[in-house]
Amino acid sequence: MIWRSASFEDIRRYDGLPLTSEHRPPCSFGSAAIPPNSAEIAYWSGETGARWATFNEQLDRTFAPLSGAGLRCANVGPGQALLDIGSGCGATLLDLAEAVGPAGTVTGVDVSPPMLALAEQRARSRGLGNVRCILADAATHPFDAAAFDVVFSRFGVMFFDDPAGALANVRRSLRPDGRLIFVCWRGLAVNPWFSVPADAVRPYLAPQPPPDPDAPGPLAFADPNRVCRILEGADFADVRFDEFDARLRLGDRRSATQLLTHIGPAARLLALADDGARAEAERALEHALTAHESNGEVWLGAGVWIVSARPKRGAAIALDDGADAD
Ligand SMILES: C[S@@+](CC[C@H](N)C(=O)[O-])C[C@H]1O[C@@H](n2cnc3c(N)ncnc32)[C@H](O)[C@@H]1O
Numbered sequence: 001m002i003w004r005s006a007s008f009e010d011i012r013r014y015d016g017l018p019l020t021s022e023h024r025p026p027c028s029f030g031s032a033a034i035p036p037n038s039a040e041i042a043y044w045s046g047e048t049g050a051r052w053a054t055f056n057e058q059l060d061r062t063f064a065p066l067s068g069a070g071l072r073c074a075n076v077g078p079g080q081a082l083l084d085i086g087s088g089c090g091a092t093l094l095d096l097a098e099a100v101g102p103a104g105t106v107t108g109v110d111v112s113p114p115m116l117a118l119a120e121q122r123a124r125s126r127g128l129g130n131v132r133c134i135l136a137d138a139a140t141h142p143f144d145a146a147a148f149d150v151v152f153s154r155f156g157v158m159f160f161d162d163p164a165g166a167l168a169n170v171r172r173s174l175r176p177d178g179r180l181i182f183v184c185w186r187g188l189a190v191n192p193w194f195s196v197p198a199d200a201v202r203p204y205l206a207p208q209p210p211p212d213p214d215a216p217g218p219l220a221f222a223d224p225n226r227v228c229r230i231l232e233g234a235d236f237a238d239v240r241f242d243e244f245d246a247r248l249r250l251g252d253r254r255s256a257t258q259l260l261t262h263i264g265p266a267a268r269l270l271a272l273a274d275d276g277a278r279a280e281a282e283r284a285l286e287h288a289l290t291a292h293e294s295n296g297e298v299w300l301g302a303g304v305w306i307v308s309a310r311p312k313r314g315a316a317i318a319l320d321d322g323a324d325a326d
Pocket of ligand 1: 037040041044045085086087088089090091109110111112115136137138139153154155156157159160
């Protein structure tokens with residue numbers, strides 16, 4: 001596993017992009033206003049959320065090195081009040097709850113009922129009385145102002161239609177000296193865990209238009225310059241990116257194939273296929289994984305950013321303050 005660090009200034013120099021605020025207007029299509037994040041909320045509330053709950057144990061094992069890296073960066077301690085955004089089935093929620101101990105609290109917010117239900121059940125069965133779960137859109141939920149010491153997320157912040165607006169909402173829930181820390185995927189080139197399965201199934205499916213790199217989705221925060229602009233737009237400062245690479249252990253070939261055909265980009269592609277094409281594509285995926293086996297297990301590389309930031313000094317905490325400042 002490799003750590004490399006780049007400061008905000010390094011990234012600013014990297015391609016000279018001006019760091020202007022980015023505030024996309026609320027989503028509207030024609031004259032009919034569609035509630036923000038509708039597509040992703042529907043996606044995570046239904047079949048996909050249920051699949052994450054089913055594959056929860058395998059996913060937790062697979063992502064463990066990535067959580068570990070994010071949690072080490074967060075370095076939370078006893079007594080703190082934390083928020084976990086897109087807390088899913090609770091992997092990091094539970095680790096955070098143990099780290100803050102009974103004097104601290106951890107709030108998980110998520111839009112997916114099946115994932116949140118599993119998180120609550122796991123917290124109960126571990127006897128963690130300091131965990132609270134909220135079924136809500138983190139972009140718009142009226143969190144108490146200045147309530148949290150740390151806002152954390154593992155792969156839960158890339159799904160907002162208006163990421164700067166959503167993160168501004170989250171920022172208001174942070175104490176002025178609080179910290180935001182999230183783990184997000186870097187690009188496809190450093191994530192064979194995405195590209196190997198997707199490349200294996202693609203030939204069997206109807207051609208798809210190239211994805212919009214800025215659209216909500218797992219890779220929406222791959223570009224650090226974009227993430228900087230978003231965080232600046234949300235009134236964060238002291239933005240820092242740490243690169244972390246790991247080899248993900250996916251289990252034996254059969255269980256790796258099962259996981260990758262149900263979760264992740266190959267699964268998103270397979271959802272568009274008819275039964276015949278799907279069966280062929282799944283066989284091709286399983287075959288492609290043979291090249292990545294070692295001692296009977298499949299290993300695929302993954303690369304993430306661990307991004308940290310602090311509220312900009314003097315940033316508005318209440319929504320009304322923000323409105324007044326305009
Ligand atoms: C890739 S999963 C990550 C789950 C969990 N953090 C983990 O690492 O296992 C993304 C999570 O973000 C949640 N999510 C997506 N949009 C959200 C929103 N607007 N507000 C809160 N949660 C959201 C999904 O329901 C899902 O649980």
